[in-house]
Amino acid sequence: MSEGRGASRWLIPLAVVPVLILLAYGFRTNPRDIPSPLIGKPAAPFTLRAFDGAALSLEALRGRVVVLNFWASWCYPACYEEAPALERGWQAYKDRGIALIGVNIQDKEEPAKKFLGQFGHTFPNAPDPAGRVSVDYGVYGVPETFFIDRAGRVRFKHVGAITDAIFKGNVETLLAEKA
Amino acid sequence: MSAAHASRALVLAGLACLLALSAKAATVDENTVREIAAELRCVVCQSLSVADSPSETAHQMREIVRERLAAGDTPEQVKAYFVEKYGLWILLSPPRQGFNLLVWVLPFAALGAGIVLVGVLVRRWSRRPRAAAPGPSPVDEATRARISREIAEMDR
Amino acid sequence: MTYVPEIGYAATVAALVLAAYGSAASAVGAATGRPALRRSSERAAVGVFALVTCCMLLLIYAFLTFDFSVRYVATNTNRGTPFYYRITAVWGALEGSIILWTWMLSIYTLVAVAQYRRRHPEFYPWVLSVMLGIAGFFLLVMTIPAPPFERLSPIPLDGRGLNPLLEDSGMITHPVALYLGFTGFTVPFAFAMGALITGRAGDEWITITRRWTIVAWYFLSLGLLIGGWWSYHVLGWGGYWAWDPVENAAFMPWLTGTALLHSVMIQERRRMLKLWNLTLIILTFGLTLFGTFLTRSGIIGSVHAFSQGSVGQFFLGFLALVLLGAFSLMAWRFDRLRGQGELDSVVSRESAFLLNNVFLLAATFTVFFGTVFPLLSEAVRGAKVSVGAPFFNLVNIPVFLALLFLMGVGPLIAWRRASADNLRRNFLAPVLAGILAAGVLRALGVGNTLVLLCMGLVVFVSATIALDFYRAARARRRSGDGWLGATGGLLLRQNRRYGGFIVHLGILVVALGVAGSQAWSVQTETTLERGQSMELAGYKVRFDRLHGAEESNHFKVIGTFTVENGRGPLAVLSPAKKFYPQEQTPIAAVDYRLGFLEDLYVVLGDFAQDGSHATIKVQVNRMVSWLWIGGLVLTLGALLAILPDRRRPA
Numbered sequence: 001m002s003e004g005r006g007a008s009r010w011l012i013p014l015a016v017v018p019v020l021i022l023l024a025y026g027f028r029t030n031p032r033d034i035p036s037p038l039i040g041k042p043a044a045p046f047t048l049r050a051f052d053g054a055a056l057s058l059e060a061l062r063g064r065v066v067v068l069n070f071w072a073s074w075c076y077p078a079c080y081e082e083a084p085a086l087e088r089g090w091q092a093y094k095d096r097g098i099a100l101i102g103v104n105i106q107d108k109e110e111p112a113k114k115f116l117g118q119f120g121h122t123f124p125n126a127p128d129p130a131g132r133v134s135v136d137y138g139v140y141g142v143p144e145t146f147f148i149d150r151a152g153r154v155r156f157k158h159v160g161a162i163t164d165a166i167f168k169g170n171v172e173t174l175l176a177e178k179a
Numbered sequence: 180m181s182a183a184h185a186s187r188a189l190v191l192a193g194l195a196c197l198l199a200l201s202a203k204a205a206t207v208d209e210n211t212v213r214e215i216a217a218e219l220r221c222v223v224c225q226s227l228s229v230a231d232s233p234s235e236t237a238h239q240m241r242e243i244v245r246e247r248l249a250a251g252d253t254p255e256q257v258k259a260y261f262v263e264k265y266g267l268w269i270l271l272s273p274p275r276q277g278f279n280l281l282v283w284v285l286p287f288a289a290l291g292a293g294i295v296l297v298g299v300l301v302r303r304w305s306r307r308p309r310a311a312a313p314g315p316s317p318v319d320e321a322t323r324a325r326i327s328r329e330i331a332e333m334d335r
Numbered sequence: 336m337t338y339v340p341e342i343g344y345a346a347t348v349a350a351l352v353l354a355a356y357g358s359a360a361s362a363v364g365a366a367t368g369r370p371a372l373r374r375s376s377e378r379a380a381v382g383v384f385a386l387v388t389c390c391m392l393l394l395i396y397a398f399l400t401f402d403f404s405v406r407y408v409a410t411n412t413n414r415g416t417p418f419y420y421r422i423t424a425v426w427g428a429l430e431g432s433i434i435l436w437t438w439m440l441s442i443y444t445l446v447a448v449a450q451y452r453r454r455h456p457e458f459y460p461w462v463l464s465v466m467l468g469i470a471g472f473f474l475l476v477m478t479i480p481a482p483p484f485e486r487l488s489p490i491p492l493d494g495r496g497l498n499p500l501l502e503d504s505g506m507i508t509h510p511v512a513l514y515l516g517f518t519g520f521t522v523p524f525a526f527a528m529g530a531l532i533t534g535r536a537g538d539e540w541i542t543i544t545r546r547w548t549i550v551a552w553y554f555l556s557l558g559l560l561i562g563g564w565w566s567y568h569v570l571g572w573g574g575y576w577a578w579d580p581v582e583n584a585a586f587m588p589w590l591t592g593t594a595l596l597h598s599v600m601i602q603e604r605r606r607m608l609k610l611w612n613l614t615l616i617i618l619t620f621g622l623t624l625f626g627t628f629l630t631r632s633g634i635i636g637s638v639h640a641f642s643q644g645s646v647g648q649f650f651l652g653f654l655a656l657v658l659l660g661a662f663s664l665m666a667w668r669f670d671r672l673r674g675q676g677e678l679d680s681v682v683s684r685e686s687a688f689l690l691n692n693v694f695l696l697a698a699t700f701t702v703f704f705g706t707v708f709p710l711l712s713e714a715v716r717g718a719k720v721s722v723g724a725p726f727f728n729l730v731n732i733p734v735f736l737a738l739l740f741l742m743g744v745g746p747l748i749a750w751r752r753a754s755a756d757n758l759r760r761n762f763l764a765p766v767l768a769g770i771l772a773a774g775v776l777r778a779l780g781v782g783n784t785l786v787l788l789c790m791g792l793v794v795f796v797s798a799t800i801a802l803d804f805y806r807a808a809r810a811r812r813r814s815g816d817g818w819l820g821a822t823g824g825l826l827l828r829q830n831r832r833y834g835g836f837i838v839h840l841g842i843l844v845v846a847l848g849v850a851g852s853q854a855w856s857v858q859t860e861t862t863l864e865r866g867q868s869m870e871l872a873g874y875k876v877r878f879d880r881l882h883g884a885e886e887s888n889h890f891k892v893i894g895t896f897t898v899e900n901g902r903g904p905l906a907v908l909s910p911a912k913k914f915y916p917q918e919q920t921p922i923a924a925v926d927y928r929l930g931f932l933e934d935l936y937v938v939l940g941d942f943a944q945d946g947s948h949a950t951i952k953v954q955v956n957r958m959v960s961w962l963w964i965g966g967l968v969l970t971l972g973a974l975l976a977i978l979p980d981r982r983r984p985a
Binding site for chain 3: 009010012013016017019020022023024025026027029034035074075076106108110
């Protein structure tokens with residue numbers, strides 16, 4: 001056949017290249033890392049009853065920086081790693097106008113209380129028995145932590161164990177803003 | 180009927196209406212719940228739908244669907260709620276708009292293109308001029324008939 | 336203190352060196368015409384097999400003796416893991432699965448050596464070179480990114496334990512069958528490379544390709560079916576196929592393999608489509624590599640995903656090498672291999688087979704595109720989307736229905752040119768039968784259009800098969816056999832054709848199972864108090880009690896439920912929730928009562944600690960058993976078709 005025809009046959013191997021490039025791109029992404037659509041939107045209101053009986057609601061905390069942490073007693077090792085960091089963050093900032101609430105999801109009361117006892121959390125923790133709050137915040141795994149500003153908007157979401165540095169960084173940023 | 184009777188009857192009738200209304204609001208078609216749940220992705224189990232997944236999260240999500248339907252939301256609104264909270268990936272198949280149309284359209288386009296291609300090729304190949312027919316063979320009629328019968332038998 | 340890690344690692348490296356040498360030697364020997372190099376490479380292949388077998392045995396030994404100095408053993412078993420599962424745990428995770436793959440590759444290489452060393456002198460050295468090269472790649476993976484013999488220090492007292500979902504009989508058969516299927520495609524691929532390099536794809540190549548493709552296809556079908564069975568009875572969701580990315584990755588080579596099986600017949604008859612068949616075989620082998628890449632790279636989340644690390648990059652690199660190399664070879668040999676396409680008529684078996692290929696490839700494209708689309712969406716728009724069952728079902732169902740129709744048309748329509756007479760004789764009655772069946776079902780109350788269409792097509796295809804059997808058996812009877820002898824004779828003498836019919840029958844049964852289970856299954860979820868019952872589809876399920884049991888490596892909470900139907904007690908089902916110390920959430924253990932037409936399936940959900948109430952999901956799954964029956968029939972047909980062709984002269 002003619003020469004022009006000769007060149008077009010190389011289209012066959014070339015056609016494979018875009019697919020390979022796409023697959024290679026896949027290495028840079030993490031399928032479990034899903035951006036939250038809630039960032040910048042008003043945080044969903046919630047009313048919870050803490051393990052010690054106190055009533056907690058988002059409305060009552062308007063004006064403060066709210067850190068909402070979702071955890072479970074079976075979430076090993078991440079929740080166990082971040083628990084001390086949360087307590088430290090609470091101790092450092094509780095007098096500076098933040099509220100830290102731990103929400104226990106997909107769990108039973110006994111193991112949850114055992115978890116709390118192990119770490120001696122002094123900030124309020126509440127169970128979310130029907131999962132309403134976790135779905136309201138688009139939670140798809142534990143642990144997840146949301147940082148809500150004084151105006152009640154979700155500003156940051158952190159998936160995975162939180163560290164002192166991240167806690168401090170986000171809280172400081174939000175504290176610096178006026179209500 | 181005396182006034183007392185009438186007013187009691189009215190109250191009873193009113194109560195009955197209320198009961199009927201609340202019962203209606205509370206019964207949700209389980210099929211609708213399943214249909215909606217089948218289009219939502221279970222967030223903890225990868226490829227399963229909320230309808231299929233045995234996990235606790237999925238159970239809770241089904242409850243939320245049920246609750247919302249009972250409160251009067253349409254199926255579209257229920258799905259929109261989940262999309263608002265989780266993003267588009269909560270839907271088990273992408274909505275048919277924008278870039279996502281590509282995944283819906285391309286397979287059918289490929290199928291169509293394939294059929295057309297085969298059609299063109301088959302046409303072209305069956306129109307090739309065939310070699311000149313061979314001259315009359317020295318085989319006699321009876322043998323030829325037997326041969327074509329056996330070939331027909333083999334070809335099946 | 337054992338030296339298992341060191342010995343194993345040494346064996347791996349030695350095997351790698353031998354494979355690399357063998358591959359190079361055979362290629363050089365073929366190119367320069369020195370048979371001594373080829374023989375040396377054969378010895379290398381034997382050496383590779385011996386060394387990889389050593390590795391397998393060593394790993395099994397380490398598992399059986401709780402040798403936690405090997406990190407792989409410590410991660411995948413603990414002192415409570417039952418004996419049986421300690422052996423299957425060998426291939427339960429990434430590194431072990433690569434050893435299994437490599438071991439099978441080395442076996443297939445030896446089989447190829449034994450079968451072909453004397454018969455195909457032109458191809459054979461290239462085949463050997465390619466197979467050893469591929470084995471070498473997997474050995475490279477075993478050496479660098481995923482070494483199974485890594486030492487763990489300090490040696491822990493107990494291991495982590497096997498993934499509880501893998502503690503099942505499916506673990507011994509599913510990966511083995513699947514991998515025998517995947518690796519089986521290496522041989523026809525190697526022959527395809529031989530054909531491209533030597534520029535010849537003649538008769539022997541067709542026969543070899545066909546034979547090996549059926550073998551690999553048989554094992555792949557078995558693996559897929561067992562996977563479906565495992566999903567059904569272990570995962571607790573009552574389904575057998577979820578269009579999970581890794582399920583898709585195993586399904587795609589099956590689809591292209593099926594296309595190849597059919598189009599190779601056109602090449603046999605009409606000497607056409609050589610390039611297309613070569614493309615199909617390269618695609619099929621490439622898809623098997625794509626499957627392992629997907630499972631191990633972590634780029635798409637999946638229930639099967641093993642782990643990340645640099646394994647994924649190795650596989651992508653190899654996939655790139657294979658595809659670019661093979662297709663470049665094809666481009667180079669394009670003119671040498673293109674045939675004269677010549678068909679007698681549009682209405683012919685050739686056309687039916689070509690259409691078969693189009694539909695199968697369209698399905699493959701759909702599955703592939705749907706699987707990678709989330710990645711594409713993220714790459715192009717930065718938006719994550721999901722592509723799941725609703726998409727795949729919607730797009731694939733019409734394609735599969737069309738394939739069902741072709742299954743009835745293909746085997747009976749004439750080669751070359753189908754006359755109107757031929758069409759009438761073969762198809763009028765079956766078409767009428769199909770329409771009649773659909774009408775009857777409609778009258779009986781079946782409303783679902785897709786089900787009606789599926790049933791009608793199934794009857795149509797069954798009628799064509801029955802018609803062919805009848806006519807052919809009747810023809811044989813003329814020479815004196817009884818009906819049974821005639822049918823038996825058909826199956827044995829024309830085993831390719833009639834084996835193929837049995838495979839088609841198996842597919843029909845599977846199709847019925849899929850249609851029935853999707854359309855007619857029901858389920859519900861309730862919470863029951865002790866002694867309370869619930870009803871579904873004529874079954875009454877009563878919650879009796881809850882009790883706990885301690886097993887060797889987990890704690891089980893078992894719910895006891897008595898099942899009755901209208902006529903009295905049927906069974907006692909005991910679904911459970913298993914709590915493994917190394918797992919974060921409990922694993923549901925379903926209990927079920929299988930039946931020919933329907934299965935009763937009970938999953939235990941939430942429960943009160945004091946056993947006062949329990950939440951259960953009850954399903955009545957209809958026609959699911961037909962999937963397994965159909966699968967069995969299919970595999971029997973494939974076995975029959977693999978048998979040596981008795982009709983050919985010796």
